Amino acid sequence: METTAEKIAQTAKDASFGLRTLSAELRNKALQKVAEKIRLNEAKIIEENKKDIAAAEASGMSAAMLDRLTLNSKRIEEMAKGVEEIAAFADPLGKVLERRSLANGIDLSRVSVPLGAIFFIYESRPNVTIDGAALCFKAGNAVILRGGKESVYSSFFLANIFSETLVEFGVSKNAVQYVNNPDRNLLGCLLKQSNYLDLVIPRGGEGLIRAVSEQSTIPVIKHFNGICHVYVDKSADLNNAAEILHNAKVQRPSVCNAAETVLFHKALPKESVELVLKPLKDAGVEFHYDKCGVEYLDLQISVCFVNDVQEACEHIEKHGSHHTEAIVAEDAEVLDFFANNVDSSSVMLNASTRFADGGQYGLGAEVGISTDKLHARGPMGVESLCSYKWILRGNGQVRK
Amino acid sequence: METTAEKIAQTAKDASFGLRTLSAELRNKALQKVAEKIRLNEAKIIEENKKDIAAAEASGMSAAMLDRLTLNSKRIEEMAKGVEEIAAFADPLGKVLERRSLANGIDLSRVSVPLGAIFFIYESRPNVTIDGAALCFKAGNAVILRGGKESVYSSFFLANIFSETLVEFGVSKNAVQYVNNPDRNLLGCLLKQSNYLDLVIPRGGEGLIRAVSEQSTIPVIKHFNGICHVYVDKSADLNNAAEILHNAKVQRPSVCNAAETVLFHKALPKESVELVLKPLKDAGVEFHYDKCGVEYLDLQISVCFVNDVQEACEHIEKHGSHHTEAIVAEDAEVLDFFANNVDSSSVMLNASTRFADGGQYGLGAEVGISTDKLHARGPMGVESLCSYKWILRGNGQVRK
Numbered sequence: 001m002e003t004t005a006e007k008i009a010q011t012a013k014d015a016s017f018g019l020r021t022l023s024a025e026l027r028n029k030a031l032q033k034v035a036e037k038i039r040l041n042e043a044k045i046i047e048e049n050k051k052d053i054a055a056a057e058a059s060g061m062s063a064a065m066l067d068r069l070t071l072n073s074k075r076i077e078e079m080a081k082g083v084e085e086i087a088a089f090a091d092p093l094g095k096v097l098e099r100r101s102l103a104n105g106i107d108l109s110r111v112s113v114p115l116g117a118i119f120f121i122y123e124s125r126p127n128v129t130i131d132g133a134a135l136c137f138k139a140g141n142a143v144i145l146r147g148g149k150e151s152v153y154s155s156f157f158l159a160n161i162f163s164e165t166l167v168e169f170g171v172s173k174n175a176v177q178y179v180n181n182p183d184r185n186l187l188g189c190l191l192k193q194s195n196y197l198d199l200v201i202p203r204g205g206e207g208l209i210r211a212v213s214e215q216s217t218i219p220v221i222k223h224f225n226g227i228c229h230v231y232v233d234k235s236a237d238l239n240n241a242a243e244i245l246h247n248a249k250v251q252r253p254s255v256c257n258a259a260e261t262v263l264f265h266k267a268l269p270k271e272s273v274e275l276v277l278k279p280l281k282d283a284g285v286e287f288h289y290d291k292c293g294v295e296y297l298d299l300q301i302s303v304c305f306v307n308d309v310q311e312a313c314e315h316i317e318k319h320g321s322h323h324t325e326a327i328v329a330e331d332a333e334v335l336d337f338f339a340n341n342v343d344s345s346s347v348m349l350n351a352s353t354r355f356a357d358g359g360q361y362g363l364g365a366e367v368g369i370s371t372d373k374l375h376a377r378g379p380m381g382v383e384s385l386c387s388y389k390w391i392l393r394g395n396g397q398v399r400k
Numbered sequence: 401m402e403t404t405a406e407k408i409a410q411t412a413k414d415a416s417f418g419l420r421t422l423s424a425e426l427r428n429k430a431l432q433k434v435a436e437k438i439r440l441n442e443a444k445i446i447e448e449n450k451k452d453i454a455a456a457e458a459s460g461m462s463a464a465m466l467d468r469l470t471l472n473s474k475r476i477e478e479m480a481k482g483v484e485e486i487a488a489f490a491d492p493l494g495k496v497l498e499r500r501s502l503a504n505g506i507d508l509s510r511v512s513v514p515l516g517a518i519f520f521i522y523e524s525r526p527n528v529t530i531d532g533a534a535l536c537f538k539a540g541n542a543v544i545l546r547g548g549k550e551s552v553y554s555s556f557f558l559a560n561i562f563s564e565t566l567v568e569f570g571v572s573k574n575a576v577q578y579v580n581n582p583d584r585n586l587l588g589c590l591l592k593q594s595n596y597l598d599l600v601i602p603r604g605g606e607g608l609i610r611a612v613s614e615q616s617t618i619p620v621i622k623h624f625n626g627i628c629h630v631y632v633d634k635s636a637d638l639n640n641a642a643e644i645l646h647n648a649k650v651q652r653p654s655v656c657n658a659a660e661t662v663l664f665h666k667a668l669p670k671e672s673v674e675l676v677l678k679p680l681k682d683a684g685v686e687f688h689y690d691k692c693g694v695e696y697l698d699l700q701i702s703v704c705f706v707n708d709v710q711e712a713c714e715h716i717e718k719h720g721s722h723h724t725e726a727i728v729a730e731d732a733e734v735l736d737f738f739a740n741n742v743d744s745s746s747v748m749l750n751a752s753t754r755f756a757d758g759g760q761y762g763l764g765a766e767v768g769i770s771t772d773k774l775h776a777r778g779p780m781g782v783e784s785l786c787s788y789k790w791i792l793r794g795n796g797q798v799r800k
């Protein structure tokens with residue numbers, strides 16, 4: 001397994017050399033061709049997907065999981081469109097991030113470059129195969145894909161469409177590799193290939209992400225969970241509070257930027273609190289007054305009361321997950337205090353937590369949301385799949 | 401040990417909350433006061449340092465190590481000056497890194513914030529105590545300092561000067577903590593406190609850095625070594641080549657940005673190669689024609705020959721350490737090829753590798769040089785001790 005893992009990682013790294021200098025034009029043309037090939041192969045994709053579905057049904061997979069596994073015409077078209085969108089993004093490479101002339105005449109610049117080779121790990125959602133490959137390739141990186149074993153036929157077939165298309169553009173087929181051996185031992189060995197791999201991105205549930213983080217000697221970008229708070233200050237516009245809280249909890253309860261706790265200022269009258277909670281009640285949300293710090297991902301919410309904005313911030317620090325928090329308040333000082341003291345990747349002042357999303361921020365398709373503080377924090381666009389290097393142009397300068 | 405480690409880490413994290421909103425003015429005033437206190441305490445610092453020196457001499461420490469351990473008036477003044485320089489830097493916090501209005505009227509900004517709590521590990525150089533504490537504090541971070549055990553009296557005393565000064569400015573004394581228990585078990589336990597600590601910076605030799613990286617569950621910013629190359633193309637100006645190579649190898653052979661290998665284009669006549677190597681020969685540099693990929697940190701250098709710039713890049717990829725590489729060439733295409741294909745943190749076109757330094761790049765005092773590709777790459781200024789957060793200012797927006 002160690003030899004297999006090393007070979008996969010080493011060939012990915014080797015493939016990344018050729019990508020370093022591939023022009024944006026070629027990268028985008030290749031992506032457009034991938035989209036075309038996905039559409040052309042619709043029937044075959046559905047055929048491979050049926051093999052996965054048959055096996056999953058036989059093993060008694062839940063309806064929700066089966067749904068995520070299933071590919072149909074609509075979803076295949078969405079995949080193709082997604083790749084075209086990524087092709088249309090601005091190029092994240094070769095950007096001059098800073099530049100200056102040094103006193104000795106050297107021209108110093110800091111320029112964005114690809115990271116190198118990325119290991120992308122995800123659950124049994126075959127569309128993530130294409131998404132992950134397209135995002136990594138857009139940023140000039142080689143990628144090793146490893147989806148959940150239930151999606152192996154669909155994902156392997158999709159990854160092959162991608163890599164075969166790249167070959168037509170003179171790119172090594174190893175620029176996109178799919179690990180179709182579900183052995184966890186192989187996964188473990190791959191996570192130790194820090195000599196060749198630059199980054200691991202696990203996308204999925206907390207269990208997967210924790211397991212990957214614990215085993216990996218390669219840097220991992222991740223978020224474990226989203227325990228997002230909405231704090232309703234005594235200065236809040238109550239209609240805003242009701243709308244924002246409803247949106248944050250109910251619009252899509254199963255995602256990481258949904259609210260899991262609402263904090264009320266104790267000075268708010270009982271009727272105000274009831275007014276703010278009414279839309280949740282009407283939507284069938286269950287209230288928990290006795291616990292907090294729970295990620296329900298469901299129509300449930302913790303309700304707590306705090307003395308002031310400072311206590312709200314302390315509560316969030318203690319029970320939150322540094323993902324996204326919102327405040328509803330009209331008092332400018334209170335808003336500032338919250339913005340400055342909450343240590344989360346996104347802070348929403350009079351806006352819903354649901355906005356924490358790469359697309360909403362104008363970053364294009366999202367690699368994920370990071371609750372880490374290094375490299376990338378919050379919604380990650382393709383820029384987060386880049387590094388930079390310093391280039392010094394001189395004419396013979398030496399250091400005195 | 402686990403309890404002790406957790407307590408140290410937790411109190412550091414707690415102290416970091418207060419630092420988040422400390423104004424730049426106060427931070428800089430506190431740093432100026434630290435400089436003043438260092439000067440005032442010169443006699444006591446030397447007294448503590450003598451205890452370390454006596455123990456080190458008794459244990460038979462080498463003259464070079466003893467020299468690095470020793471503090472005298474001049475070095476103490478340098479420490480104080482160093483802190484004043486850091487106080488004078490531009491504030492790295494609260495910078496608006498990007499900002500835009502979203503279509504829904506939300507004002508989106510990305511703003512630099514402190515990382516939180518940093519664990520700074522170094523060898524027996526007491527001056528690094530002050531340097532590390534000042535850099536971390538400038539960027540609004542709490543820091544845990546752990547120097548080599550041979551410098552425990554000096555470093556502990558210096559760290560106390562720092563933290564006692566902070567207390568005068570209303571900052572928690574735990575914002576700067578020194579681990580004066582040399583137990584490696586405690587170090588190991590501290591490296592597992594990822595719940596509280598945001599970053600580990602090991603500064604020292606490769607052995608220390610590898611040991612820290614292997615044990616840590618907290619992100620580590622590091623470089624292991626510097627195997628820097630100078631490639632002399634057939635289009636090179638030979639005088640430039642001779643001067644740059646001499647500077648890169650001889651000016652300070654013991655540092656990580658010194659050249660360790662020179663690569664010559666095979667088309668260069670023997671006399672040209674001899675001309676370029678002459679200043680090294682005159683400086684007593686020993687040539688190794690039979691090996692490469694070695695970090696000599698001494699007046700020795702590997703000499704290799706390559707067919708062209710492409711082979712030079714391949715050689716560097718295989719034997720280098722992704723730190724800093726230089727090319728001497730007049731051919732613009734060759735220079736571009738080198739700049740685009742060499743995957744090192746700094747690439748020098750007709751300039752010495754010795755320029756790879758935060759001070760030279762205008763970053764102010766240097767935290768270190770990173771050969772990692774995530775977060776910070778190359779010379780790291782105080783910006784590399786910061787993260788960012790996204791702030792969205794709305795007036796009731798919800799996601800449709």
